[in-house]
Amino acid sequence: MQIAKSLQQIQSSYIREILEAASNPNVISLAGGLPNDATFPMDIIKPAMAKLGEELAIFQYGDTAGYGPLLDHLYTRYQLPANQKAMITTGSQQGLDLIARAYIDPQDCVVMEAPSYLGAMQVFGLCQANIVTVEQNKQGPDIEALEQCFISNAPKLFYSVPDFHNPTGVCWSLATRKAVAALCEKYSVTLVEDAPYRELRFSGETLPMASSFCPDHSIVLRSFSKIAAPGLRIGMVSGKESLIQPLIKVKQGADLHSSVPMQALLLELLNNDSFAQCLENNTALYRDRYNKMAEELEKHLPNGCELTQVEGGMFVWVKVPQCDTFALAKSLLAEGVAVVPSDVFYPPSAAKSSALRLNFTNCSPFDLDIAIQKIGQVLRTQC
Ligand SMILES: Cc1ncc(COP(=O)(O)O)c(C=O)c1O
Numbered sequence: 001m002q003i004a005k006s007l008q009q010i011q012s013s014y015i016r017e018i019l020e021a022a023s024n025p026n027v028i029s030l031a032g033g034l035p036n037d038a039t040f041p042m043d044i045i046k047p048a049m050a051k052l053g054e055e056l057a058i059f060q061y062g063d064t065a066g067y068g069p070l071l072d073h074l075y076t077r078y079q080l081p082a083n084q085k086a087m088i089t090t091g092s093q094q095g096l097d098l099i100a101r102a103y104i105d106p107q108d109c110v111v112m113e114a115p116s117y118l119g120a121m122q123v124f125g126l127c128q129a130n131i132v133t134v135e136q137n138k139q140g141p142d143i144e145a146l147e148q149c150f151i152s153n154a155p156k157l158f159y160s161v162p163d164f165h166n167p168t169g170v171c172w173s174l175a176t177r178k179a180v181a182a183l184c185e186k187y188s189v190t191l192v193e194d195a196p197y198r199e200l201r202f203s204g205e206t207l208p209m210a211s212s213f214c215p216d217h218s219i220v221l222r223s224f225s226k227i228a229a230p231g232l233r234i235g236m237v238s239g240k241e242s243l244i245q246p247l248i249k250v251k252q253g254a255d256l257h258s259s260v261p262m263q264a265l266l267l268e269l270l271n272n273d274s275f276a277q278c279l280e281n282n283t284a285l286y287r288d289r290y291n292k293m294a295e296e297l298e299k300h301l302p303n304g305c306e307l308t309q310v311e312g313g314m315f316v317w318v319k320v321p322q323c324d325t326f327a328l329a330k331s332l333l334a335e336g337v338a339v340v341p342s343d344v345f346y347p348p349s350a351a352k353s354s355a356l357r358l359n360f361t362n363c364s365p366f367d368l369d370i371a372i373q374k375i376g377q378v379l380r381t382q383c
Pocket of ligand 1: 117235
Protein backbone atom coordinates (compact mmCIF):
# COMPACT_ATOMS: atom_id res chain seq x y z
CA MET A 1 0.00 0.00 0.00
CA GLN A 2 1.33 3.46 -0.88
CA ILE A 3 1.95 5.80 2.03
CA ALA A 4 0.08 9.12 2.14
CA LYS A 5 1.52 12.01 0.09
CA SER A 6 1.91 14.06 3.27
CA LEU A 7 4.26 11.39 4.67
CA GLN A 8 6.19 10.85 1.45
CA GLN A 9 7.81 14.26 1.73
CA ILE A 10 8.97 13.72 5.34
CA GLN A 11 12.50 12.36 5.70
CA SER A 12 12.92 9.61 8.31
CA SER A 13 13.32 11.26 11.65
CA TYR A 14 16.96 12.20 12.18
CA ILE A 15 16.30 12.06 15.94
CA ARG A 16 15.75 8.26 15.69
CA GLU A 17 18.89 7.80 13.59
CA ILE A 18 20.97 9.79 16.06
CA LEU A 19 19.65 7.85 19.02
CA GLU A 20 20.50 4.61 17.24
CA ALA A 21 24.11 5.63 16.60
CA ALA A 22 24.34 7.02 20.12
CA SER A 23 23.31 3.71 21.70
CA ASN A 24 26.56 2.12 20.47
CA PRO A 25 28.59 1.71 23.70
CA ASN A 26 31.77 2.77 21.86
CA VAL A 27 30.31 6.15 20.98
CA ILE A 28 30.22 9.13 23.36
CA SER A 29 26.94 10.78 22.60
CA LEU A 30 26.44 14.52 22.79
CA ALA A 31 23.71 14.07 20.21
CA GLY A 32 20.51 13.00 21.93
CA GLY A 33 18.25 15.16 24.03
CA LEU A 34 18.11 12.77 26.93
CA PRO A 35 17.77 14.03 30.49
CA ASN A 36 20.29 12.46 32.86
CA ASP A 37 18.59 9.45 34.42
CA ALA A 38 20.31 10.20 37.74
CA THR A 39 17.80 13.08 38.01
CA PHE A 40 14.72 10.85 37.84
CA PRO A 41 13.05 11.14 41.27
CA MET A 42 12.96 7.38 41.88
CA ASP A 43 12.83 7.75 45.69
CA ILE A 44 9.42 9.34 45.26
CA ILE A 45 8.31 7.28 42.27
CA LYS A 46 8.85 3.81 43.79
CA PRO A 47 6.58 4.14 46.86
CA ALA A 48 4.09 6.23 44.86
CA MET A 49 3.75 3.42 42.30
CA ALA A 50 3.08 0.89 45.04
CA LYS A 51 0.45 3.19 46.56
CA LEU A 52 -1.25 3.83 43.20
CA GLY A 53 -1.47 0.06 42.64
CA GLU A 54 -4.23 0.09 45.26
CA GLU A 55 -6.34 2.68 43.42
CA LEU A 56 -8.68 0.78 41.13
CA ALA A 57 -10.40 3.90 39.73
CA ILE A 58 -7.30 5.28 38.02
CA PHE A 59 -7.07 2.14 35.89
CA GLN A 60 -10.51 2.84 34.33
CA TYR A 61 -11.00 5.02 31.19
CA GLY A 62 -10.58 8.69 32.07
CA ASP A 63 -11.51 12.19 30.84
CA THR A 64 -9.96 13.41 27.59
CA ALA A 65 -8.91 16.74 29.13
CA GLY A 66 -7.00 14.93 31.86
CA TYR A 67 -7.09 13.56 35.41
CA GLY A 68 -9.08 16.11 37.43
CA PRO A 69 -6.88 16.22 40.56
CA LEU A 70 -3.76 16.74 38.38
CA LEU A 71 -5.44 19.50 36.37
CA ASP A 72 -6.51 21.24 39.61
CA HIS A 73 -2.92 21.08 40.82
CA LEU A 74 -1.55 22.47 37.55
CA TYR A 75 -4.04 25.36 37.38
CA THR A 76 -2.64 26.46 40.76
CA ARG A 77 1.01 25.60 40.13
CA TYR A 78 1.10 27.66 36.93
CA GLN A 79 -1.42 30.28 38.15
CA LEU A 80 -3.56 30.02 35.05
CA PRO A 81 -6.07 32.87 34.72
CA ALA A 82 -9.75 31.92 35.17
CA ASN A 83 -10.54 32.21 31.44
CA GLN A 84 -7.78 29.75 30.49
CA LYS A 85 -8.25 26.02 29.98
CA ALA A 86 -5.66 23.27 30.32
CA MET A 87 -5.51 19.78 28.88
CA ILE A 88 -3.09 16.97 29.68
CA THR A 89 -1.26 15.58 26.65
CA THR A 90 0.90 12.52 26.00
CA GLY A 91 4.11 14.55 26.18
CA SER A 92 4.25 18.10 24.86
CA GLN A 93 4.98 16.55 21.46
CA GLN A 94 1.35 15.43 21.34
CA GLY A 95 0.27 18.97 22.16
CA LEU A 96 2.11 20.15 19.06
CA ASP A 97 0.54 17.44 16.93
CA LEU A 98 -2.95 18.31 18.18
CA ILE A 99 -2.41 22.01 17.43
CA ALA A 100 -1.24 21.18 13.92
CA ARG A 101 -4.18 18.87 13.26
CA ALA A 102 -6.76 21.21 14.75
CA TYR A 103 -5.61 24.41 13.07
CA ILE A 104 -3.44 23.81 10.02
CA ASP A 105 -4.73 23.09 6.52
CA PRO A 106 -2.26 22.27 3.72
CA GLN A 107 -0.32 25.42 2.70
CA ASP A 108 -1.31 27.40 5.79
CA CYS A 109 1.71 29.40 6.90
CA VAL A 110 3.48 28.53 10.17
CA VAL A 111 6.42 30.71 11.24
CA MET A 112 9.38 29.45 13.25
CA GLU A 113 12.82 30.68 14.16
CA ALA A 114 15.71 29.26 12.16
CA PRO A 115 17.18 27.00 13.35
CA SER A 116 14.19 25.27 14.94
CA TYR A 117 13.07 22.19 16.88
CA LEU A 118 13.12 19.17 14.60
CA GLY A 119 9.99 17.63 16.12
CA ALA A 120 7.99 20.79 15.37
CA MET A 121 9.19 20.90 11.77
CA GLN A 122 8.14 17.28 11.42
CA VAL A 123 4.65 17.82 12.87
CA PHE A 124 3.92 20.92 10.79
CA GLY A 125 5.48 19.26 7.74
CA LEU A 126 3.14 16.28 8.12
CA CYS A 127 0.10 18.51 7.93
CA GLN A 128 1.67 20.16 4.85
CA ALA A 129 2.06 23.60 6.37
CA ASN A 130 4.05 26.21 4.53
CA ILE A 131 6.90 26.62 7.06
CA VAL A 132 8.53 30.05 6.88
CA THR A 133 11.52 30.88 9.07
CA VAL A 134 12.91 34.02 10.65
CA GLU A 135 16.53 34.24 11.73
CA GLN A 136 17.28 33.94 15.44
CA ASN A 137 19.82 36.21 17.12
CA LYS A 138 21.14 36.18 20.71
CA GLN A 139 17.95 37.88 22.00
CA GLY A 140 15.51 35.65 20.09
CA PRO A 141 13.89 36.16 16.69
CA ASP A 142 14.89 39.19 14.61
CA ILE A 143 11.89 41.44 15.35
CA GLU A 144 11.98 43.48 12.14
CA ALA A 145 12.19 40.32 10.03
CA LEU A 146 9.36 38.79 12.07
CA GLU A 147 7.08 41.76 11.43
CA GLN A 148 7.86 41.68 7.70
CA CYS A 149 7.18 37.95 7.71
CA PHE A 150 3.81 38.44 9.44
CA ILE A 151 2.90 41.14 6.89
CA SER A 152 3.94 39.11 3.83
CA ASN A 153 2.69 35.67 4.85
CA ALA A 154 -0.31 36.26 7.17
CA PRO A 155 0.63 33.15 9.20
CA LYS A 156 -1.75 31.36 11.53
CA LEU A 157 0.91 30.44 14.09
CA PHE A 158 4.30 31.47 15.31
CA TYR A 159 5.93 28.41 16.92
CA SER A 160 8.59 29.34 19.49
CA VAL A 161 10.80 28.02 22.31
CA PRO A 162 11.66 31.23 24.22
CA ASP A 163 13.40 29.51 27.18
CA PHE A 164 16.58 27.61 26.33
CA HIS A 165 15.77 26.93 22.74
CA ASN A 166 16.34 23.58 21.12
CA PRO A 167 18.82 23.52 19.36
CA THR A 168 20.56 26.85 20.20
CA GLY A 169 20.00 27.24 23.97
CA VAL A 170 19.04 30.90 23.36
CA CYS A 171 16.77 32.50 25.98
CA TRP A 172 14.71 35.40 24.61
CA SER A 173 15.29 38.79 26.27
CA LEU A 174 12.41 40.52 28.04
CA ALA A 175 12.20 43.13 25.28
CA THR A 176 11.92 40.41 22.63
CA ARG A 177 9.15 38.64 24.58
CA LYS A 178 7.15 41.86 24.73
CA ALA A 179 7.83 42.74 21.09
CA VAL A 180 6.82 39.28 19.81
CA ALA A 181 3.63 39.36 21.88
CA ALA A 182 2.77 42.83 20.53
CA LEU A 183 3.28 41.62 16.94
CA CYS A 184 1.12 38.55 17.55
CA GLU A 185 -1.67 40.79 18.84
CA LYS A 186 -1.26 43.34 16.04
CA TYR A 187 -1.33 40.78 13.23
CA SER A 188 -3.66 38.22 14.89
CA VAL A 189 -1.07 35.46 14.89
CA THR A 190 -1.30 32.79 17.61
CA LEU A 191 1.95 32.40 19.53
CA VAL A 192 2.66 28.75 20.37
CA GLU A 193 5.06 28.92 23.31
CA ASP A 194 6.75 25.55 23.78
CA ALA A 195 8.36 25.54 27.23
CA PRO A 196 9.86 22.11 28.03
CA TYR A 197 13.14 23.61 29.33
CA ARG A 198 11.77 26.63 31.18
CA GLU A 199 12.26 25.12 34.64
CA LEU A 200 15.81 24.00 33.84
CA ARG A 201 17.37 27.40 34.56
CA PHE A 202 20.72 27.19 36.38
CA SER A 203 21.77 30.85 36.27
CA GLY A 204 20.33 34.30 35.61
CA GLU A 205 16.80 35.55 36.26
CA THR A 206 13.56 33.82 35.28
CA LEU A 207 11.69 35.98 32.77
CA PRO A 208 7.92 36.15 32.27
CA MET A 209 6.63 33.87 29.53
CA ALA A 210 6.20 35.59 26.17
CA SER A 211 2.60 34.34 26.12
CA SER A 212 1.86 36.24 29.35
CA PHE A 213 2.02 39.46 27.25
CA CYS A 214 -0.57 38.16 24.74
CA PRO A 215 -2.73 35.70 26.71
CA ASP A 216 -5.61 35.78 24.22
CA HIS A 217 -3.32 35.11 21.27
CA SER A 218 -1.28 32.23 22.63
CA ILE A 219 -1.16 28.54 23.39
CA VAL A 220 1.40 27.23 25.92
CA LEU A 221 2.94 23.77 25.86
CA ARG A 222 4.57 22.42 29.00
CA SER A 223 6.35 19.15 29.57
CA PHE A 224 7.25 17.04 32.57
CA SER A 225 9.82 15.08 30.58
CA LYS A 226 12.77 17.22 31.63
CA ILE A 227 11.79 17.95 35.25
CA ALA A 228 10.38 14.53 36.18
CA ALA A 229 10.95 11.74 33.63
CA PRO A 230 10.28 11.51 29.87
CA GLY A 231 8.91 7.96 30.09
CA LEU A 232 5.85 9.27 31.96
CA ARG A 233 4.88 10.96 28.66
CA ILE A 234 2.98 13.77 30.35
CA GLY A 235 2.69 17.29 29.00
CA MET A 236 0.11 20.02 29.17
CA VAL A 237 -1.41 22.49 26.76
CA SER A 238 -3.16 25.64 27.94
CA GLY A 239 -4.70 28.80 26.57
CA LYS A 240 -7.95 30.64 26.06
CA GLU A 241 -10.84 28.15 26.28
CA SER A 242 -11.89 28.67 22.65
CA LEU A 243 -8.35 27.78 21.50
CA ILE A 244 -8.15 24.60 23.62
CA GLN A 245 -11.64 23.11 22.95
CA PRO A 246 -10.77 22.05 19.35
CA LEU A 247 -7.65 20.29 20.68
CA ILE A 248 -9.79 18.22 23.05
CA LYS A 249 -11.88 17.09 20.08
CA VAL A 250 -8.76 16.01 18.16
CA LYS A 251 -7.31 14.24 21.18
CA GLN A 252 -10.51 12.20 21.55
CA GLY A 253 -9.80 10.79 18.10
CA ALA A 254 -6.09 10.40 18.74
CA ASP A 255 -5.93 8.44 22.01
CA LEU A 256 -9.11 9.12 24.08
CA HIS A 257 -6.89 10.35 26.92
CA SER A 258 -3.35 10.17 28.31
CA SER A 259 -2.55 7.36 30.75
CA VAL A 260 -4.41 8.05 34.00
CA PRO A 261 -2.02 6.04 36.23
CA MET A 262 0.90 8.09 34.86
CA GLN A 263 -1.01 11.33 35.49
CA ALA A 264 -1.75 10.18 39.05
CA LEU A 265 1.91 9.30 39.49
CA LEU A 266 2.97 12.76 38.30
CA LEU A 267 0.56 14.31 40.80
CA GLU A 268 2.12 12.26 43.62
CA LEU A 269 5.51 13.57 42.52
CA LEU A 270 4.49 17.21 42.31
CA ASN A 271 2.76 17.00 45.70
CA ASN A 272 5.77 15.44 47.40
CA ASP A 273 7.68 17.83 49.69
CA SER A 274 11.03 16.68 48.36
CA PHE A 275 10.20 17.28 44.69
CA ALA A 276 11.43 20.90 44.84
CA GLN A 277 14.77 19.60 46.15
CA CYS A 278 14.92 17.06 43.29
CA LEU A 279 14.47 19.89 40.81
CA GLU A 280 17.22 21.90 42.52
CA ASN A 281 19.57 18.90 42.39
CA ASN A 282 18.66 18.45 38.74
CA THR A 283 19.59 22.01 37.76
CA ALA A 284 22.73 21.89 39.94
CA LEU A 285 23.90 18.77 38.09
CA TYR A 286 23.22 20.39 34.72
CA ARG A 287 25.05 23.58 35.80
CA ASP A 288 28.15 21.51 36.63
CA ARG A 289 28.01 19.61 33.35
CA TYR A 290 27.49 22.80 31.35
CA ASN A 291 30.40 24.53 33.13
CA LYS A 292 32.60 21.52 32.41
CA MET A 293 31.62 21.48 28.74
CA ALA A 294 32.06 25.25 28.34
CA GLU A 295 35.50 25.09 30.02
CA GLU A 296 36.65 22.27 27.71
CA LEU A 297 35.28 24.00 24.62
CA GLU A 298 37.15 27.20 25.53
CA LYS A 299 40.35 25.13 25.70
CA HIS A 300 39.90 23.07 22.54
CA LEU A 301 37.82 25.03 20.00
CA PRO A 302 40.01 26.36 17.20
CA ASN A 303 39.80 29.99 16.00
CA GLY A 304 36.72 30.71 13.93
CA CYS A 305 34.44 28.62 16.16
CA GLU A 306 32.13 30.18 18.73
CA LEU A 307 30.24 28.81 21.71
CA THR A 308 26.94 30.52 22.60
CA GLN A 309 26.74 30.73 26.43
CA VAL A 310 23.51 29.44 28.02
CA GLU A 311 21.76 29.90 31.38
CA GLY A 312 19.82 26.65 31.39
CA GLY A 313 18.33 23.89 29.29
CA MET A 314 20.21 20.96 27.84
CA PHE A 315 22.09 22.15 24.75
CA VAL A 316 24.83 24.41 23.48
CA TRP A 317 25.28 25.55 19.90
CA VAL A 318 28.82 25.71 18.61
CA LYS A 319 29.18 27.84 15.48
CA VAL A 320 31.83 26.55 13.10
CA PRO A 321 33.21 27.99 9.85
CA GLN A 322 30.81 27.42 6.91
CA CYS A 323 31.13 23.74 5.91
CA ASP A 324 29.20 20.55 5.18
CA THR A 325 28.03 19.86 8.74
CA PHE A 326 26.75 16.36 7.85
CA ALA A 327 30.27 15.42 6.72
CA LEU A 328 31.66 16.98 9.90
CA ALA A 329 29.26 14.96 12.08
CA LYS A 330 30.22 11.80 10.14
CA SER A 331 33.92 12.41 10.76
CA LEU A 332 33.19 12.90 14.44
CA LEU A 333 31.18 9.69 14.58
CA ALA A 334 34.15 7.85 13.04
CA GLU A 335 36.17 9.21 16.01
CA GLY A 336 33.52 7.89 18.42
CA VAL A 337 31.63 11.14 19.16
CA ALA A 338 27.99 11.71 18.15
CA VAL A 339 26.77 15.29 17.64
CA VAL A 340 23.91 16.81 15.65
CA PRO A 341 24.84 18.85 12.55
CA SER A 342 23.04 22.19 12.23
CA ASP A 343 21.57 21.43 8.80
CA VAL A 344 18.89 19.14 10.26
CA PHE A 345 17.39 22.05 12.19
CA TYR A 346 16.49 24.07 9.10
CA PRO A 347 13.74 23.49 6.54
CA PRO A 348 15.22 22.83 3.07
CA SER A 349 14.58 26.37 1.75
CA ALA A 350 16.10 28.29 4.71
CA ALA A 351 19.58 29.85 4.71
CA LYS A 352 21.69 27.70 7.03
CA SER A 353 24.63 28.59 9.23
CA SER A 354 27.14 25.90 10.15
CA ALA A 355 27.10 24.71 13.74
CA LEU A 356 26.91 21.65 15.96
CA ARG A 357 24.33 21.03 18.69
CA LEU A 358 25.93 19.49 21.76
CA ASN A 359 23.97 18.03 24.67
CA PHE A 360 25.64 18.46 28.06
CA THR A 361 23.19 16.69 30.39
CA ASN A 362 23.73 13.04 29.75
CA CYS A 363 27.44 12.40 29.59
CA SER A 364 29.96 11.94 32.44
CA PRO A 365 32.60 14.66 33.01
CA PHE A 366 35.24 12.10 32.00
CA ASP A 367 33.52 11.38 28.66
CA LEU A 368 32.89 15.10 28.13
CA ASP A 369 36.62 15.67 28.40
CA ILE A 370 37.43 13.06 25.76
CA ALA A 371 34.58 14.09 23.45
CA ILE A 372 35.48 17.80 23.42
CA GLN A 373 39.16 17.05 22.80
CA LYS A 374 38.14 14.95 19.79
CA ILE A 375 35.78 17.66 18.54
CA GLY A 376 38.68 20.14 18.76
CA GLN A 377 40.99 17.81 16.82
CA VAL A 378 38.46 17.11 14.05
CA LEU A 379 37.53 20.79 13.72
CA ARG A 380 41.18 21.73 13.37
CA THR A 381 41.68 19.30 10.51
CA GLN A 382 38.36 19.82 8.75
CA CYS A 383 37.41 23.47 9.06
C1 LIG B 1 11.43 22.08 22.07
C2 LIG B 1 10.82 20.76 22.38
N1 LIG B 1 9.49 20.64 22.39
C3 LIG B 1 8.89 19.49 22.68
C4 LIG B 1 9.63 18.35 22.97
C5 LIG B 1 8.90 17.08 23.28
O1 LIG B 1 8.92 16.80 24.65
P1 LIG B 1 7.96 15.76 25.34
O2 LIG B 1 8.83 14.71 25.93
O3 LIG B 1 7.22 16.53 26.39
O4 LIG B 1 7.02 15.21 24.31
C6 LIG B 1 11.02 18.42 22.98
C7 LIG B 1 11.82 17.23 23.27
O5 LIG B 1 13.00 17.19 23.32
C8 LIG B 1 11.64 19.66 22.67
O6 LIG B 1 12.96 19.81 22.65
